[in-house]
Amino acid sequence: MSKYVYLFGAGKAEGKASDKNLLGGKGANLAEMNLIGVPVPAGFTITTEVCGLYTKEGQAKTVAMIKKQVEDGVAEVENIMGAKFGDSENPLLVSVRSGARASMPGMMDTVLNLGLNDDTVAGLAKKSGNERFARDSYRRFVQMYGDVVLGMKPENKDDIDPFEEIIEDVKAKKNIKNDTELTVDDLEELVLSFKEAVKKMTGHDFPTNPWDQLWGAIEAVFGSWNNERAAVYRKLEGIPAKWGTAVNVQAMVYGNMGENSATGVAFTRDAATGEDIFNGEYLINAQGEDVVAGIRTPQEITLEGSKRWAKLANVSEEERKEKYPSLEEAMPVVYKQLVEVETKLENHYKDMQDLEFTIQDGRLWLLQTRTGKRTGAAMVRIAMEMLEQGMIDEKTALARVAPNRLDELLHPVFDTTALEKAKVIAKGLPASPGAATGKIVFFADEAQEWAEKGEPVILVRIETSPEDLSGMNVANGILTARGGMTSHAAVVARGMGKCCISGAGLIKIDYKMRTMTSDSVIYKEGDWISLNGSTGDVLEGKVATKDPELSGYFGKLMDLCDKYTRMQVRTNADTPQDSKVARDFGARGIGLCRTEHMFFEGDRIKSVREMILAEDEAGRRIALAKLLPMQRADFEGIFKVMHELPVTVRLLDPPLHEFVPHEEANQREMAVEMGISPEEVKSKVESLAEFNPMLGHRGCRLGNTYPEITEMQARAIIEAALNCKAKGIDVKPEIMVPLVGTKKEYQMQEKIIRNTAEKVFEET
Numbered sequence: 001m002s003k004y005v006y007l008f009g010a011g012k013a014e015g016k017a018s019d020k021n022l023l024g025g026k027g028a029n030l031a032e033m034n035l036i037g038v039p040v041p042a043g044f045t046i047t048t049e050v051c052g053l054y055t056k057e058g059q060a061k062t063v064a065m066i067k068k069q070v071e072d073g074v075a076e077v078e079n080i081m082g083a084k085f086g087d088s089e090n091p092l093l094v095s096v097r098s099g100a101r102a103s104m105p106g107m108m109d110t111v112l113n114l115g116l117n118d119d120t121v122a123g124l125a126k127k128s129g130n131e132r133f134a135r136d137s138y139r140r141f142v143q144m145y146g147d148v149v150l151g152m153k154p155e156n157k158d159d160i161d162p163f164e165e166i167i168e169d170v171k172a173k174k175n176i177k178n179d180t181e182l183t184v185d186d187l188e189e190l191v192l193s194f195k196e197a198v199k200k201m202t203g204h205d206f207p208t209n210p211w212d213q214l215w216g217a218i219e220a221v222f223g224s225w226n227n228e229r230a231a232v233y234r235k236l237e238g239i240p241a242k243w244g245t246a247v248n249v250q251a252m253v254y255g256n257m258g259e260n261s262a263t264g265v266a267f268t269r270d271a272a273t274g275e276d277i278f279n280g281e282y283l284i285n286a287q288g289e290d291v292v293a294g295i296r297t298p299q300e301i302t303l304e305g306s307k308r309w310a311k312l313a314n315v316s317e318e319e320r321k322e323k324y325p326s327l328e329e330a331m332p333v334v335y336k337q338l339v340e341v342e343t344k345l346e347n348h349y350k351d352m353q354d355l356e357f358t359i360q361d362g363r364l365w366l367l368q369t370r371t372g373k374r375t376g377a378a379m380v381r382i383a384m385e386m387l388e389q390g391m392i393d394e395k396t397a398l399a400r401v402a403p404n405r406l407d408e409l410l411h412p413v414f415d416t417t418a419l420e421k422a423k424v425i426a427k428g429l430p431a432s433p434g435a436a437t438g439k440i441v442f443f444a445d446e447a448q449e450w451a452e453k454g455e456p457v458i459l460v461r462i463e464t465s466p467e468d469l470s471g472m473n474v475a476n477g478i479l480t481a482r483g484g485m486t487s488h489a490a491v492v493a494r495g496m497g498k499c500c501i502s503g504a505g506l507i508k509i510d511y512k513m514r515t516m517t518s519d520s521v522i523y524k525e526g527d528w529i530s531l532n533g534s535t536g537d538v539l540e541g542k543v544a545t546k547d548p549e550l551s552g553y554f555g556k557l558m559d560l561c562d563k564y565t566r567m568q569v570r571t572n573a574d575t576p577q578d579s580k581v582a583r584d585f586g587a588r589g590i591g592l593c594r595t596e597h598m599f600f601e602g603d604r605i606k607s608v609r610e611m612i613l614a615e616d617e618a619g620r621r622i623a624l625a626k627l628l629p630m631q632r633a634d635f636e637g638i639f640k641v642m643h644e645l646p647v648t649v650r651l652l653d654p655p656l657h658e659f660v661p662h663e664e665a666n667q668r669e670m671a672v673e674m675g676i677s678p679e680e681v682k683s684k685v686e687s688l689a690e691f692n693p694m695l696g697h698r699g700c701r702l703g704n705t706y707p708e709i710t711e712m713q714a715r716a717i718i719e720a721a722l723n724c725k726a727k728g729i730d731v732k733p734e735i736m737v738p739l740v741g742t743k744k745e746y747q748m749q750e751k752i753i754r755n756t757a758e759k760v761f762e763e764t
Helices: 017-035 048-057 059-081 118-128 131-148 162-174 184-202 210-224 228-237 288-293 303-312 317-323 332-349 376-388 394-399 403-410 416-421 444-452 466-474 488-496 552-564 576-584 604-613 617-641 664-674 678-688 700-705 707-726 743-763
Strands: 005-009 043-046 094-100 110-114 245-251 262-267 279-284 353-360 363-371 424-427 429-432 435-441 457-461 477-480 499-502 508-510 515-518 521-524 528-532 537-540 590-594 646-650 732-736
Touching: 005 017, 005 059, 017 043, 017 048, 017 094, 017 245, 017 332, 017 363, 043 059, 048 059, 048 210, 048 245, 059 210, 059 245, 094 210, 110 131, 110 210, 110 288, 118 131, 131 162, 131 184, 131 210, 162 184, 210 245, 228 466, 262 288, 279 288, 303 317, 303 429, 332 353, 332 363, 376 394, 376 403, 376 552, 394 552, 429 488, 435 444, 435 477, 444 457, 444 466, 457 466, 457 528, 466 488, 477 488, 477 528, 488 499, 499 528, 552 576, 576 617, 604 617, 604 664, 604 678, 617 646, 617 707, 664 678, 700 707, 700 743, 707 732, 707 743
Parallel strands: 435 457, 457 477, 477 499, 590 646, 646 732
Antiparallel strands: 005 043, 043 245, 094 110, 094 245, 262 279, 262 353, 353 363, 424 537, 429 499, 435 528, 508 515, 515 521, 528 537
């Protein structure tokens, strides 16, 4: 019989880290953590193969195939944890989580506290001696199961979650603000109201049999592999649908058991900047989904992180210590254990890790480790610093940098002068760096519609959820009122390389009115705002940007690339500035310098048009003489930047009609500039029209018809090269003759270029 379930717990595991294709990333790492001595609650993983069977064979056949192995897995977890699934005296509760081989944060479904009903909740209360904790866990379970398995979601995008609506009503009646202020009676009332809502919306009672709950959750996780948000994410990340997801069933540990319990998410290095500093967030008396969902803004794990947060949030040191202490201060013993674990995991995996943990009554448990999502800049820094620290070798460092992510390093930053004049309207956490400017849009589907029309948008949400993925993907930036540095918005934005500010608590968002209010000022949908993802500042209006300056880590990476490269890459560049950027990025020369692009700048187009309108060669030469010093100066700038590297300059390629206006109003403007009649301009434009301009009078044919054009360009190139050589610059110019169709065409152009070169040499 095929094996579909792999056990882990008590320091033993049937799988290991290299089994991620079979067990998914989460399952493989849970097994590996057990094997290296990290405290992990017992559980088992249902393989990714089963997901494929579920999709192909359906629910009934799949359950029949794995039923016995799942039941045996639960029995083994019962044995390790010393509790029994469904028992009213000593109940074992489990979590059910997805786990694909590639990290897909928040894209698939999770259920916590599974196994609770009216009988087991009483047993949990008695066993723990904490009835509020038990009732809170029951409330959470019904809410999560109702959402994930039973489909209890908002009926339209303007509405809030149906369970959250019930909670808000109860809190309003009780005049309380936080979920933690709900009493035991309040929580019992919520569970009853939740079940009534389920019955009303689905027509069925909420399931009370723990085994029915378990199979419902397992099937929901497999089904979530093909939900819309997961499909969108797979498409964005290039993850094949055939991979499927594993399902991890794991004994529950509780971060909501009281003030000596907590839950958190941590990174072994800064996922935004790459700085080698342990960081993350936690919540006292909470469960894991509370941190990433952004419902409560969490506190920092480290003292250093807490002080940095306080500075950004304008919170005094006295207030920070009293109201927002770090885990390092609040639970120093557990914090020390967590630091030891994070160090062990990073050293073991030799990469930055993203950890999820729970502290139950002062005891630390690890629920997950995975390679952390990071920005492009962080990717480069982490790779190069780990190389310097001797953790990885040179080839591994290169393999850690995804080429497509390097584009992020070229994203604009705010112009310093414009930034000084900008009005700060709110402040949040710098969840993902960058500069973003756009129009406020409140819903993900509408962000897509606006973007398709060419509108730059900033997606503004109370908090994001996986359903917002498509809108996040097209937005220039993301702003949330709730959540921390490890919230869904923050993690996904960093993975996308998007600018993001989370936890901007001063802003109030009204989805129905489509407004964002900050300090009594109302901003409507379509208003411009700007986000500084490096500082957390939300700015009014459209703030000007400029090109970024590349870090030293990038230069080190390029030097390392040169050491191992087997193919030299040249760039396309037409200006000294573009040439410099390309060289900084490791280009080994210019493969194409398009001279026609130089003709469109400033007053040059006027000289080009004078040449086109000239009646004879003498007139054309007068106009070309004006262009010669301009082109020569351009080439000198490019040659200087590309010192010692080859530069291929392509002679004029497009047909002349591309340099003249075709609209009547523009033709009249040109006539005034040239001092001739509009009719003469129109006549000349019409005479340049061609049936097939792509293959017509252009490139080498244009240069052969008007050899003075080729002469001017060849002279500009050669004189620029000689001028640079005289200054000690090693110049390697190459002249490309464009659109050659016959040997004769090329020979005619070659003769013009060589004759021009001889004349320039004689004159020098």
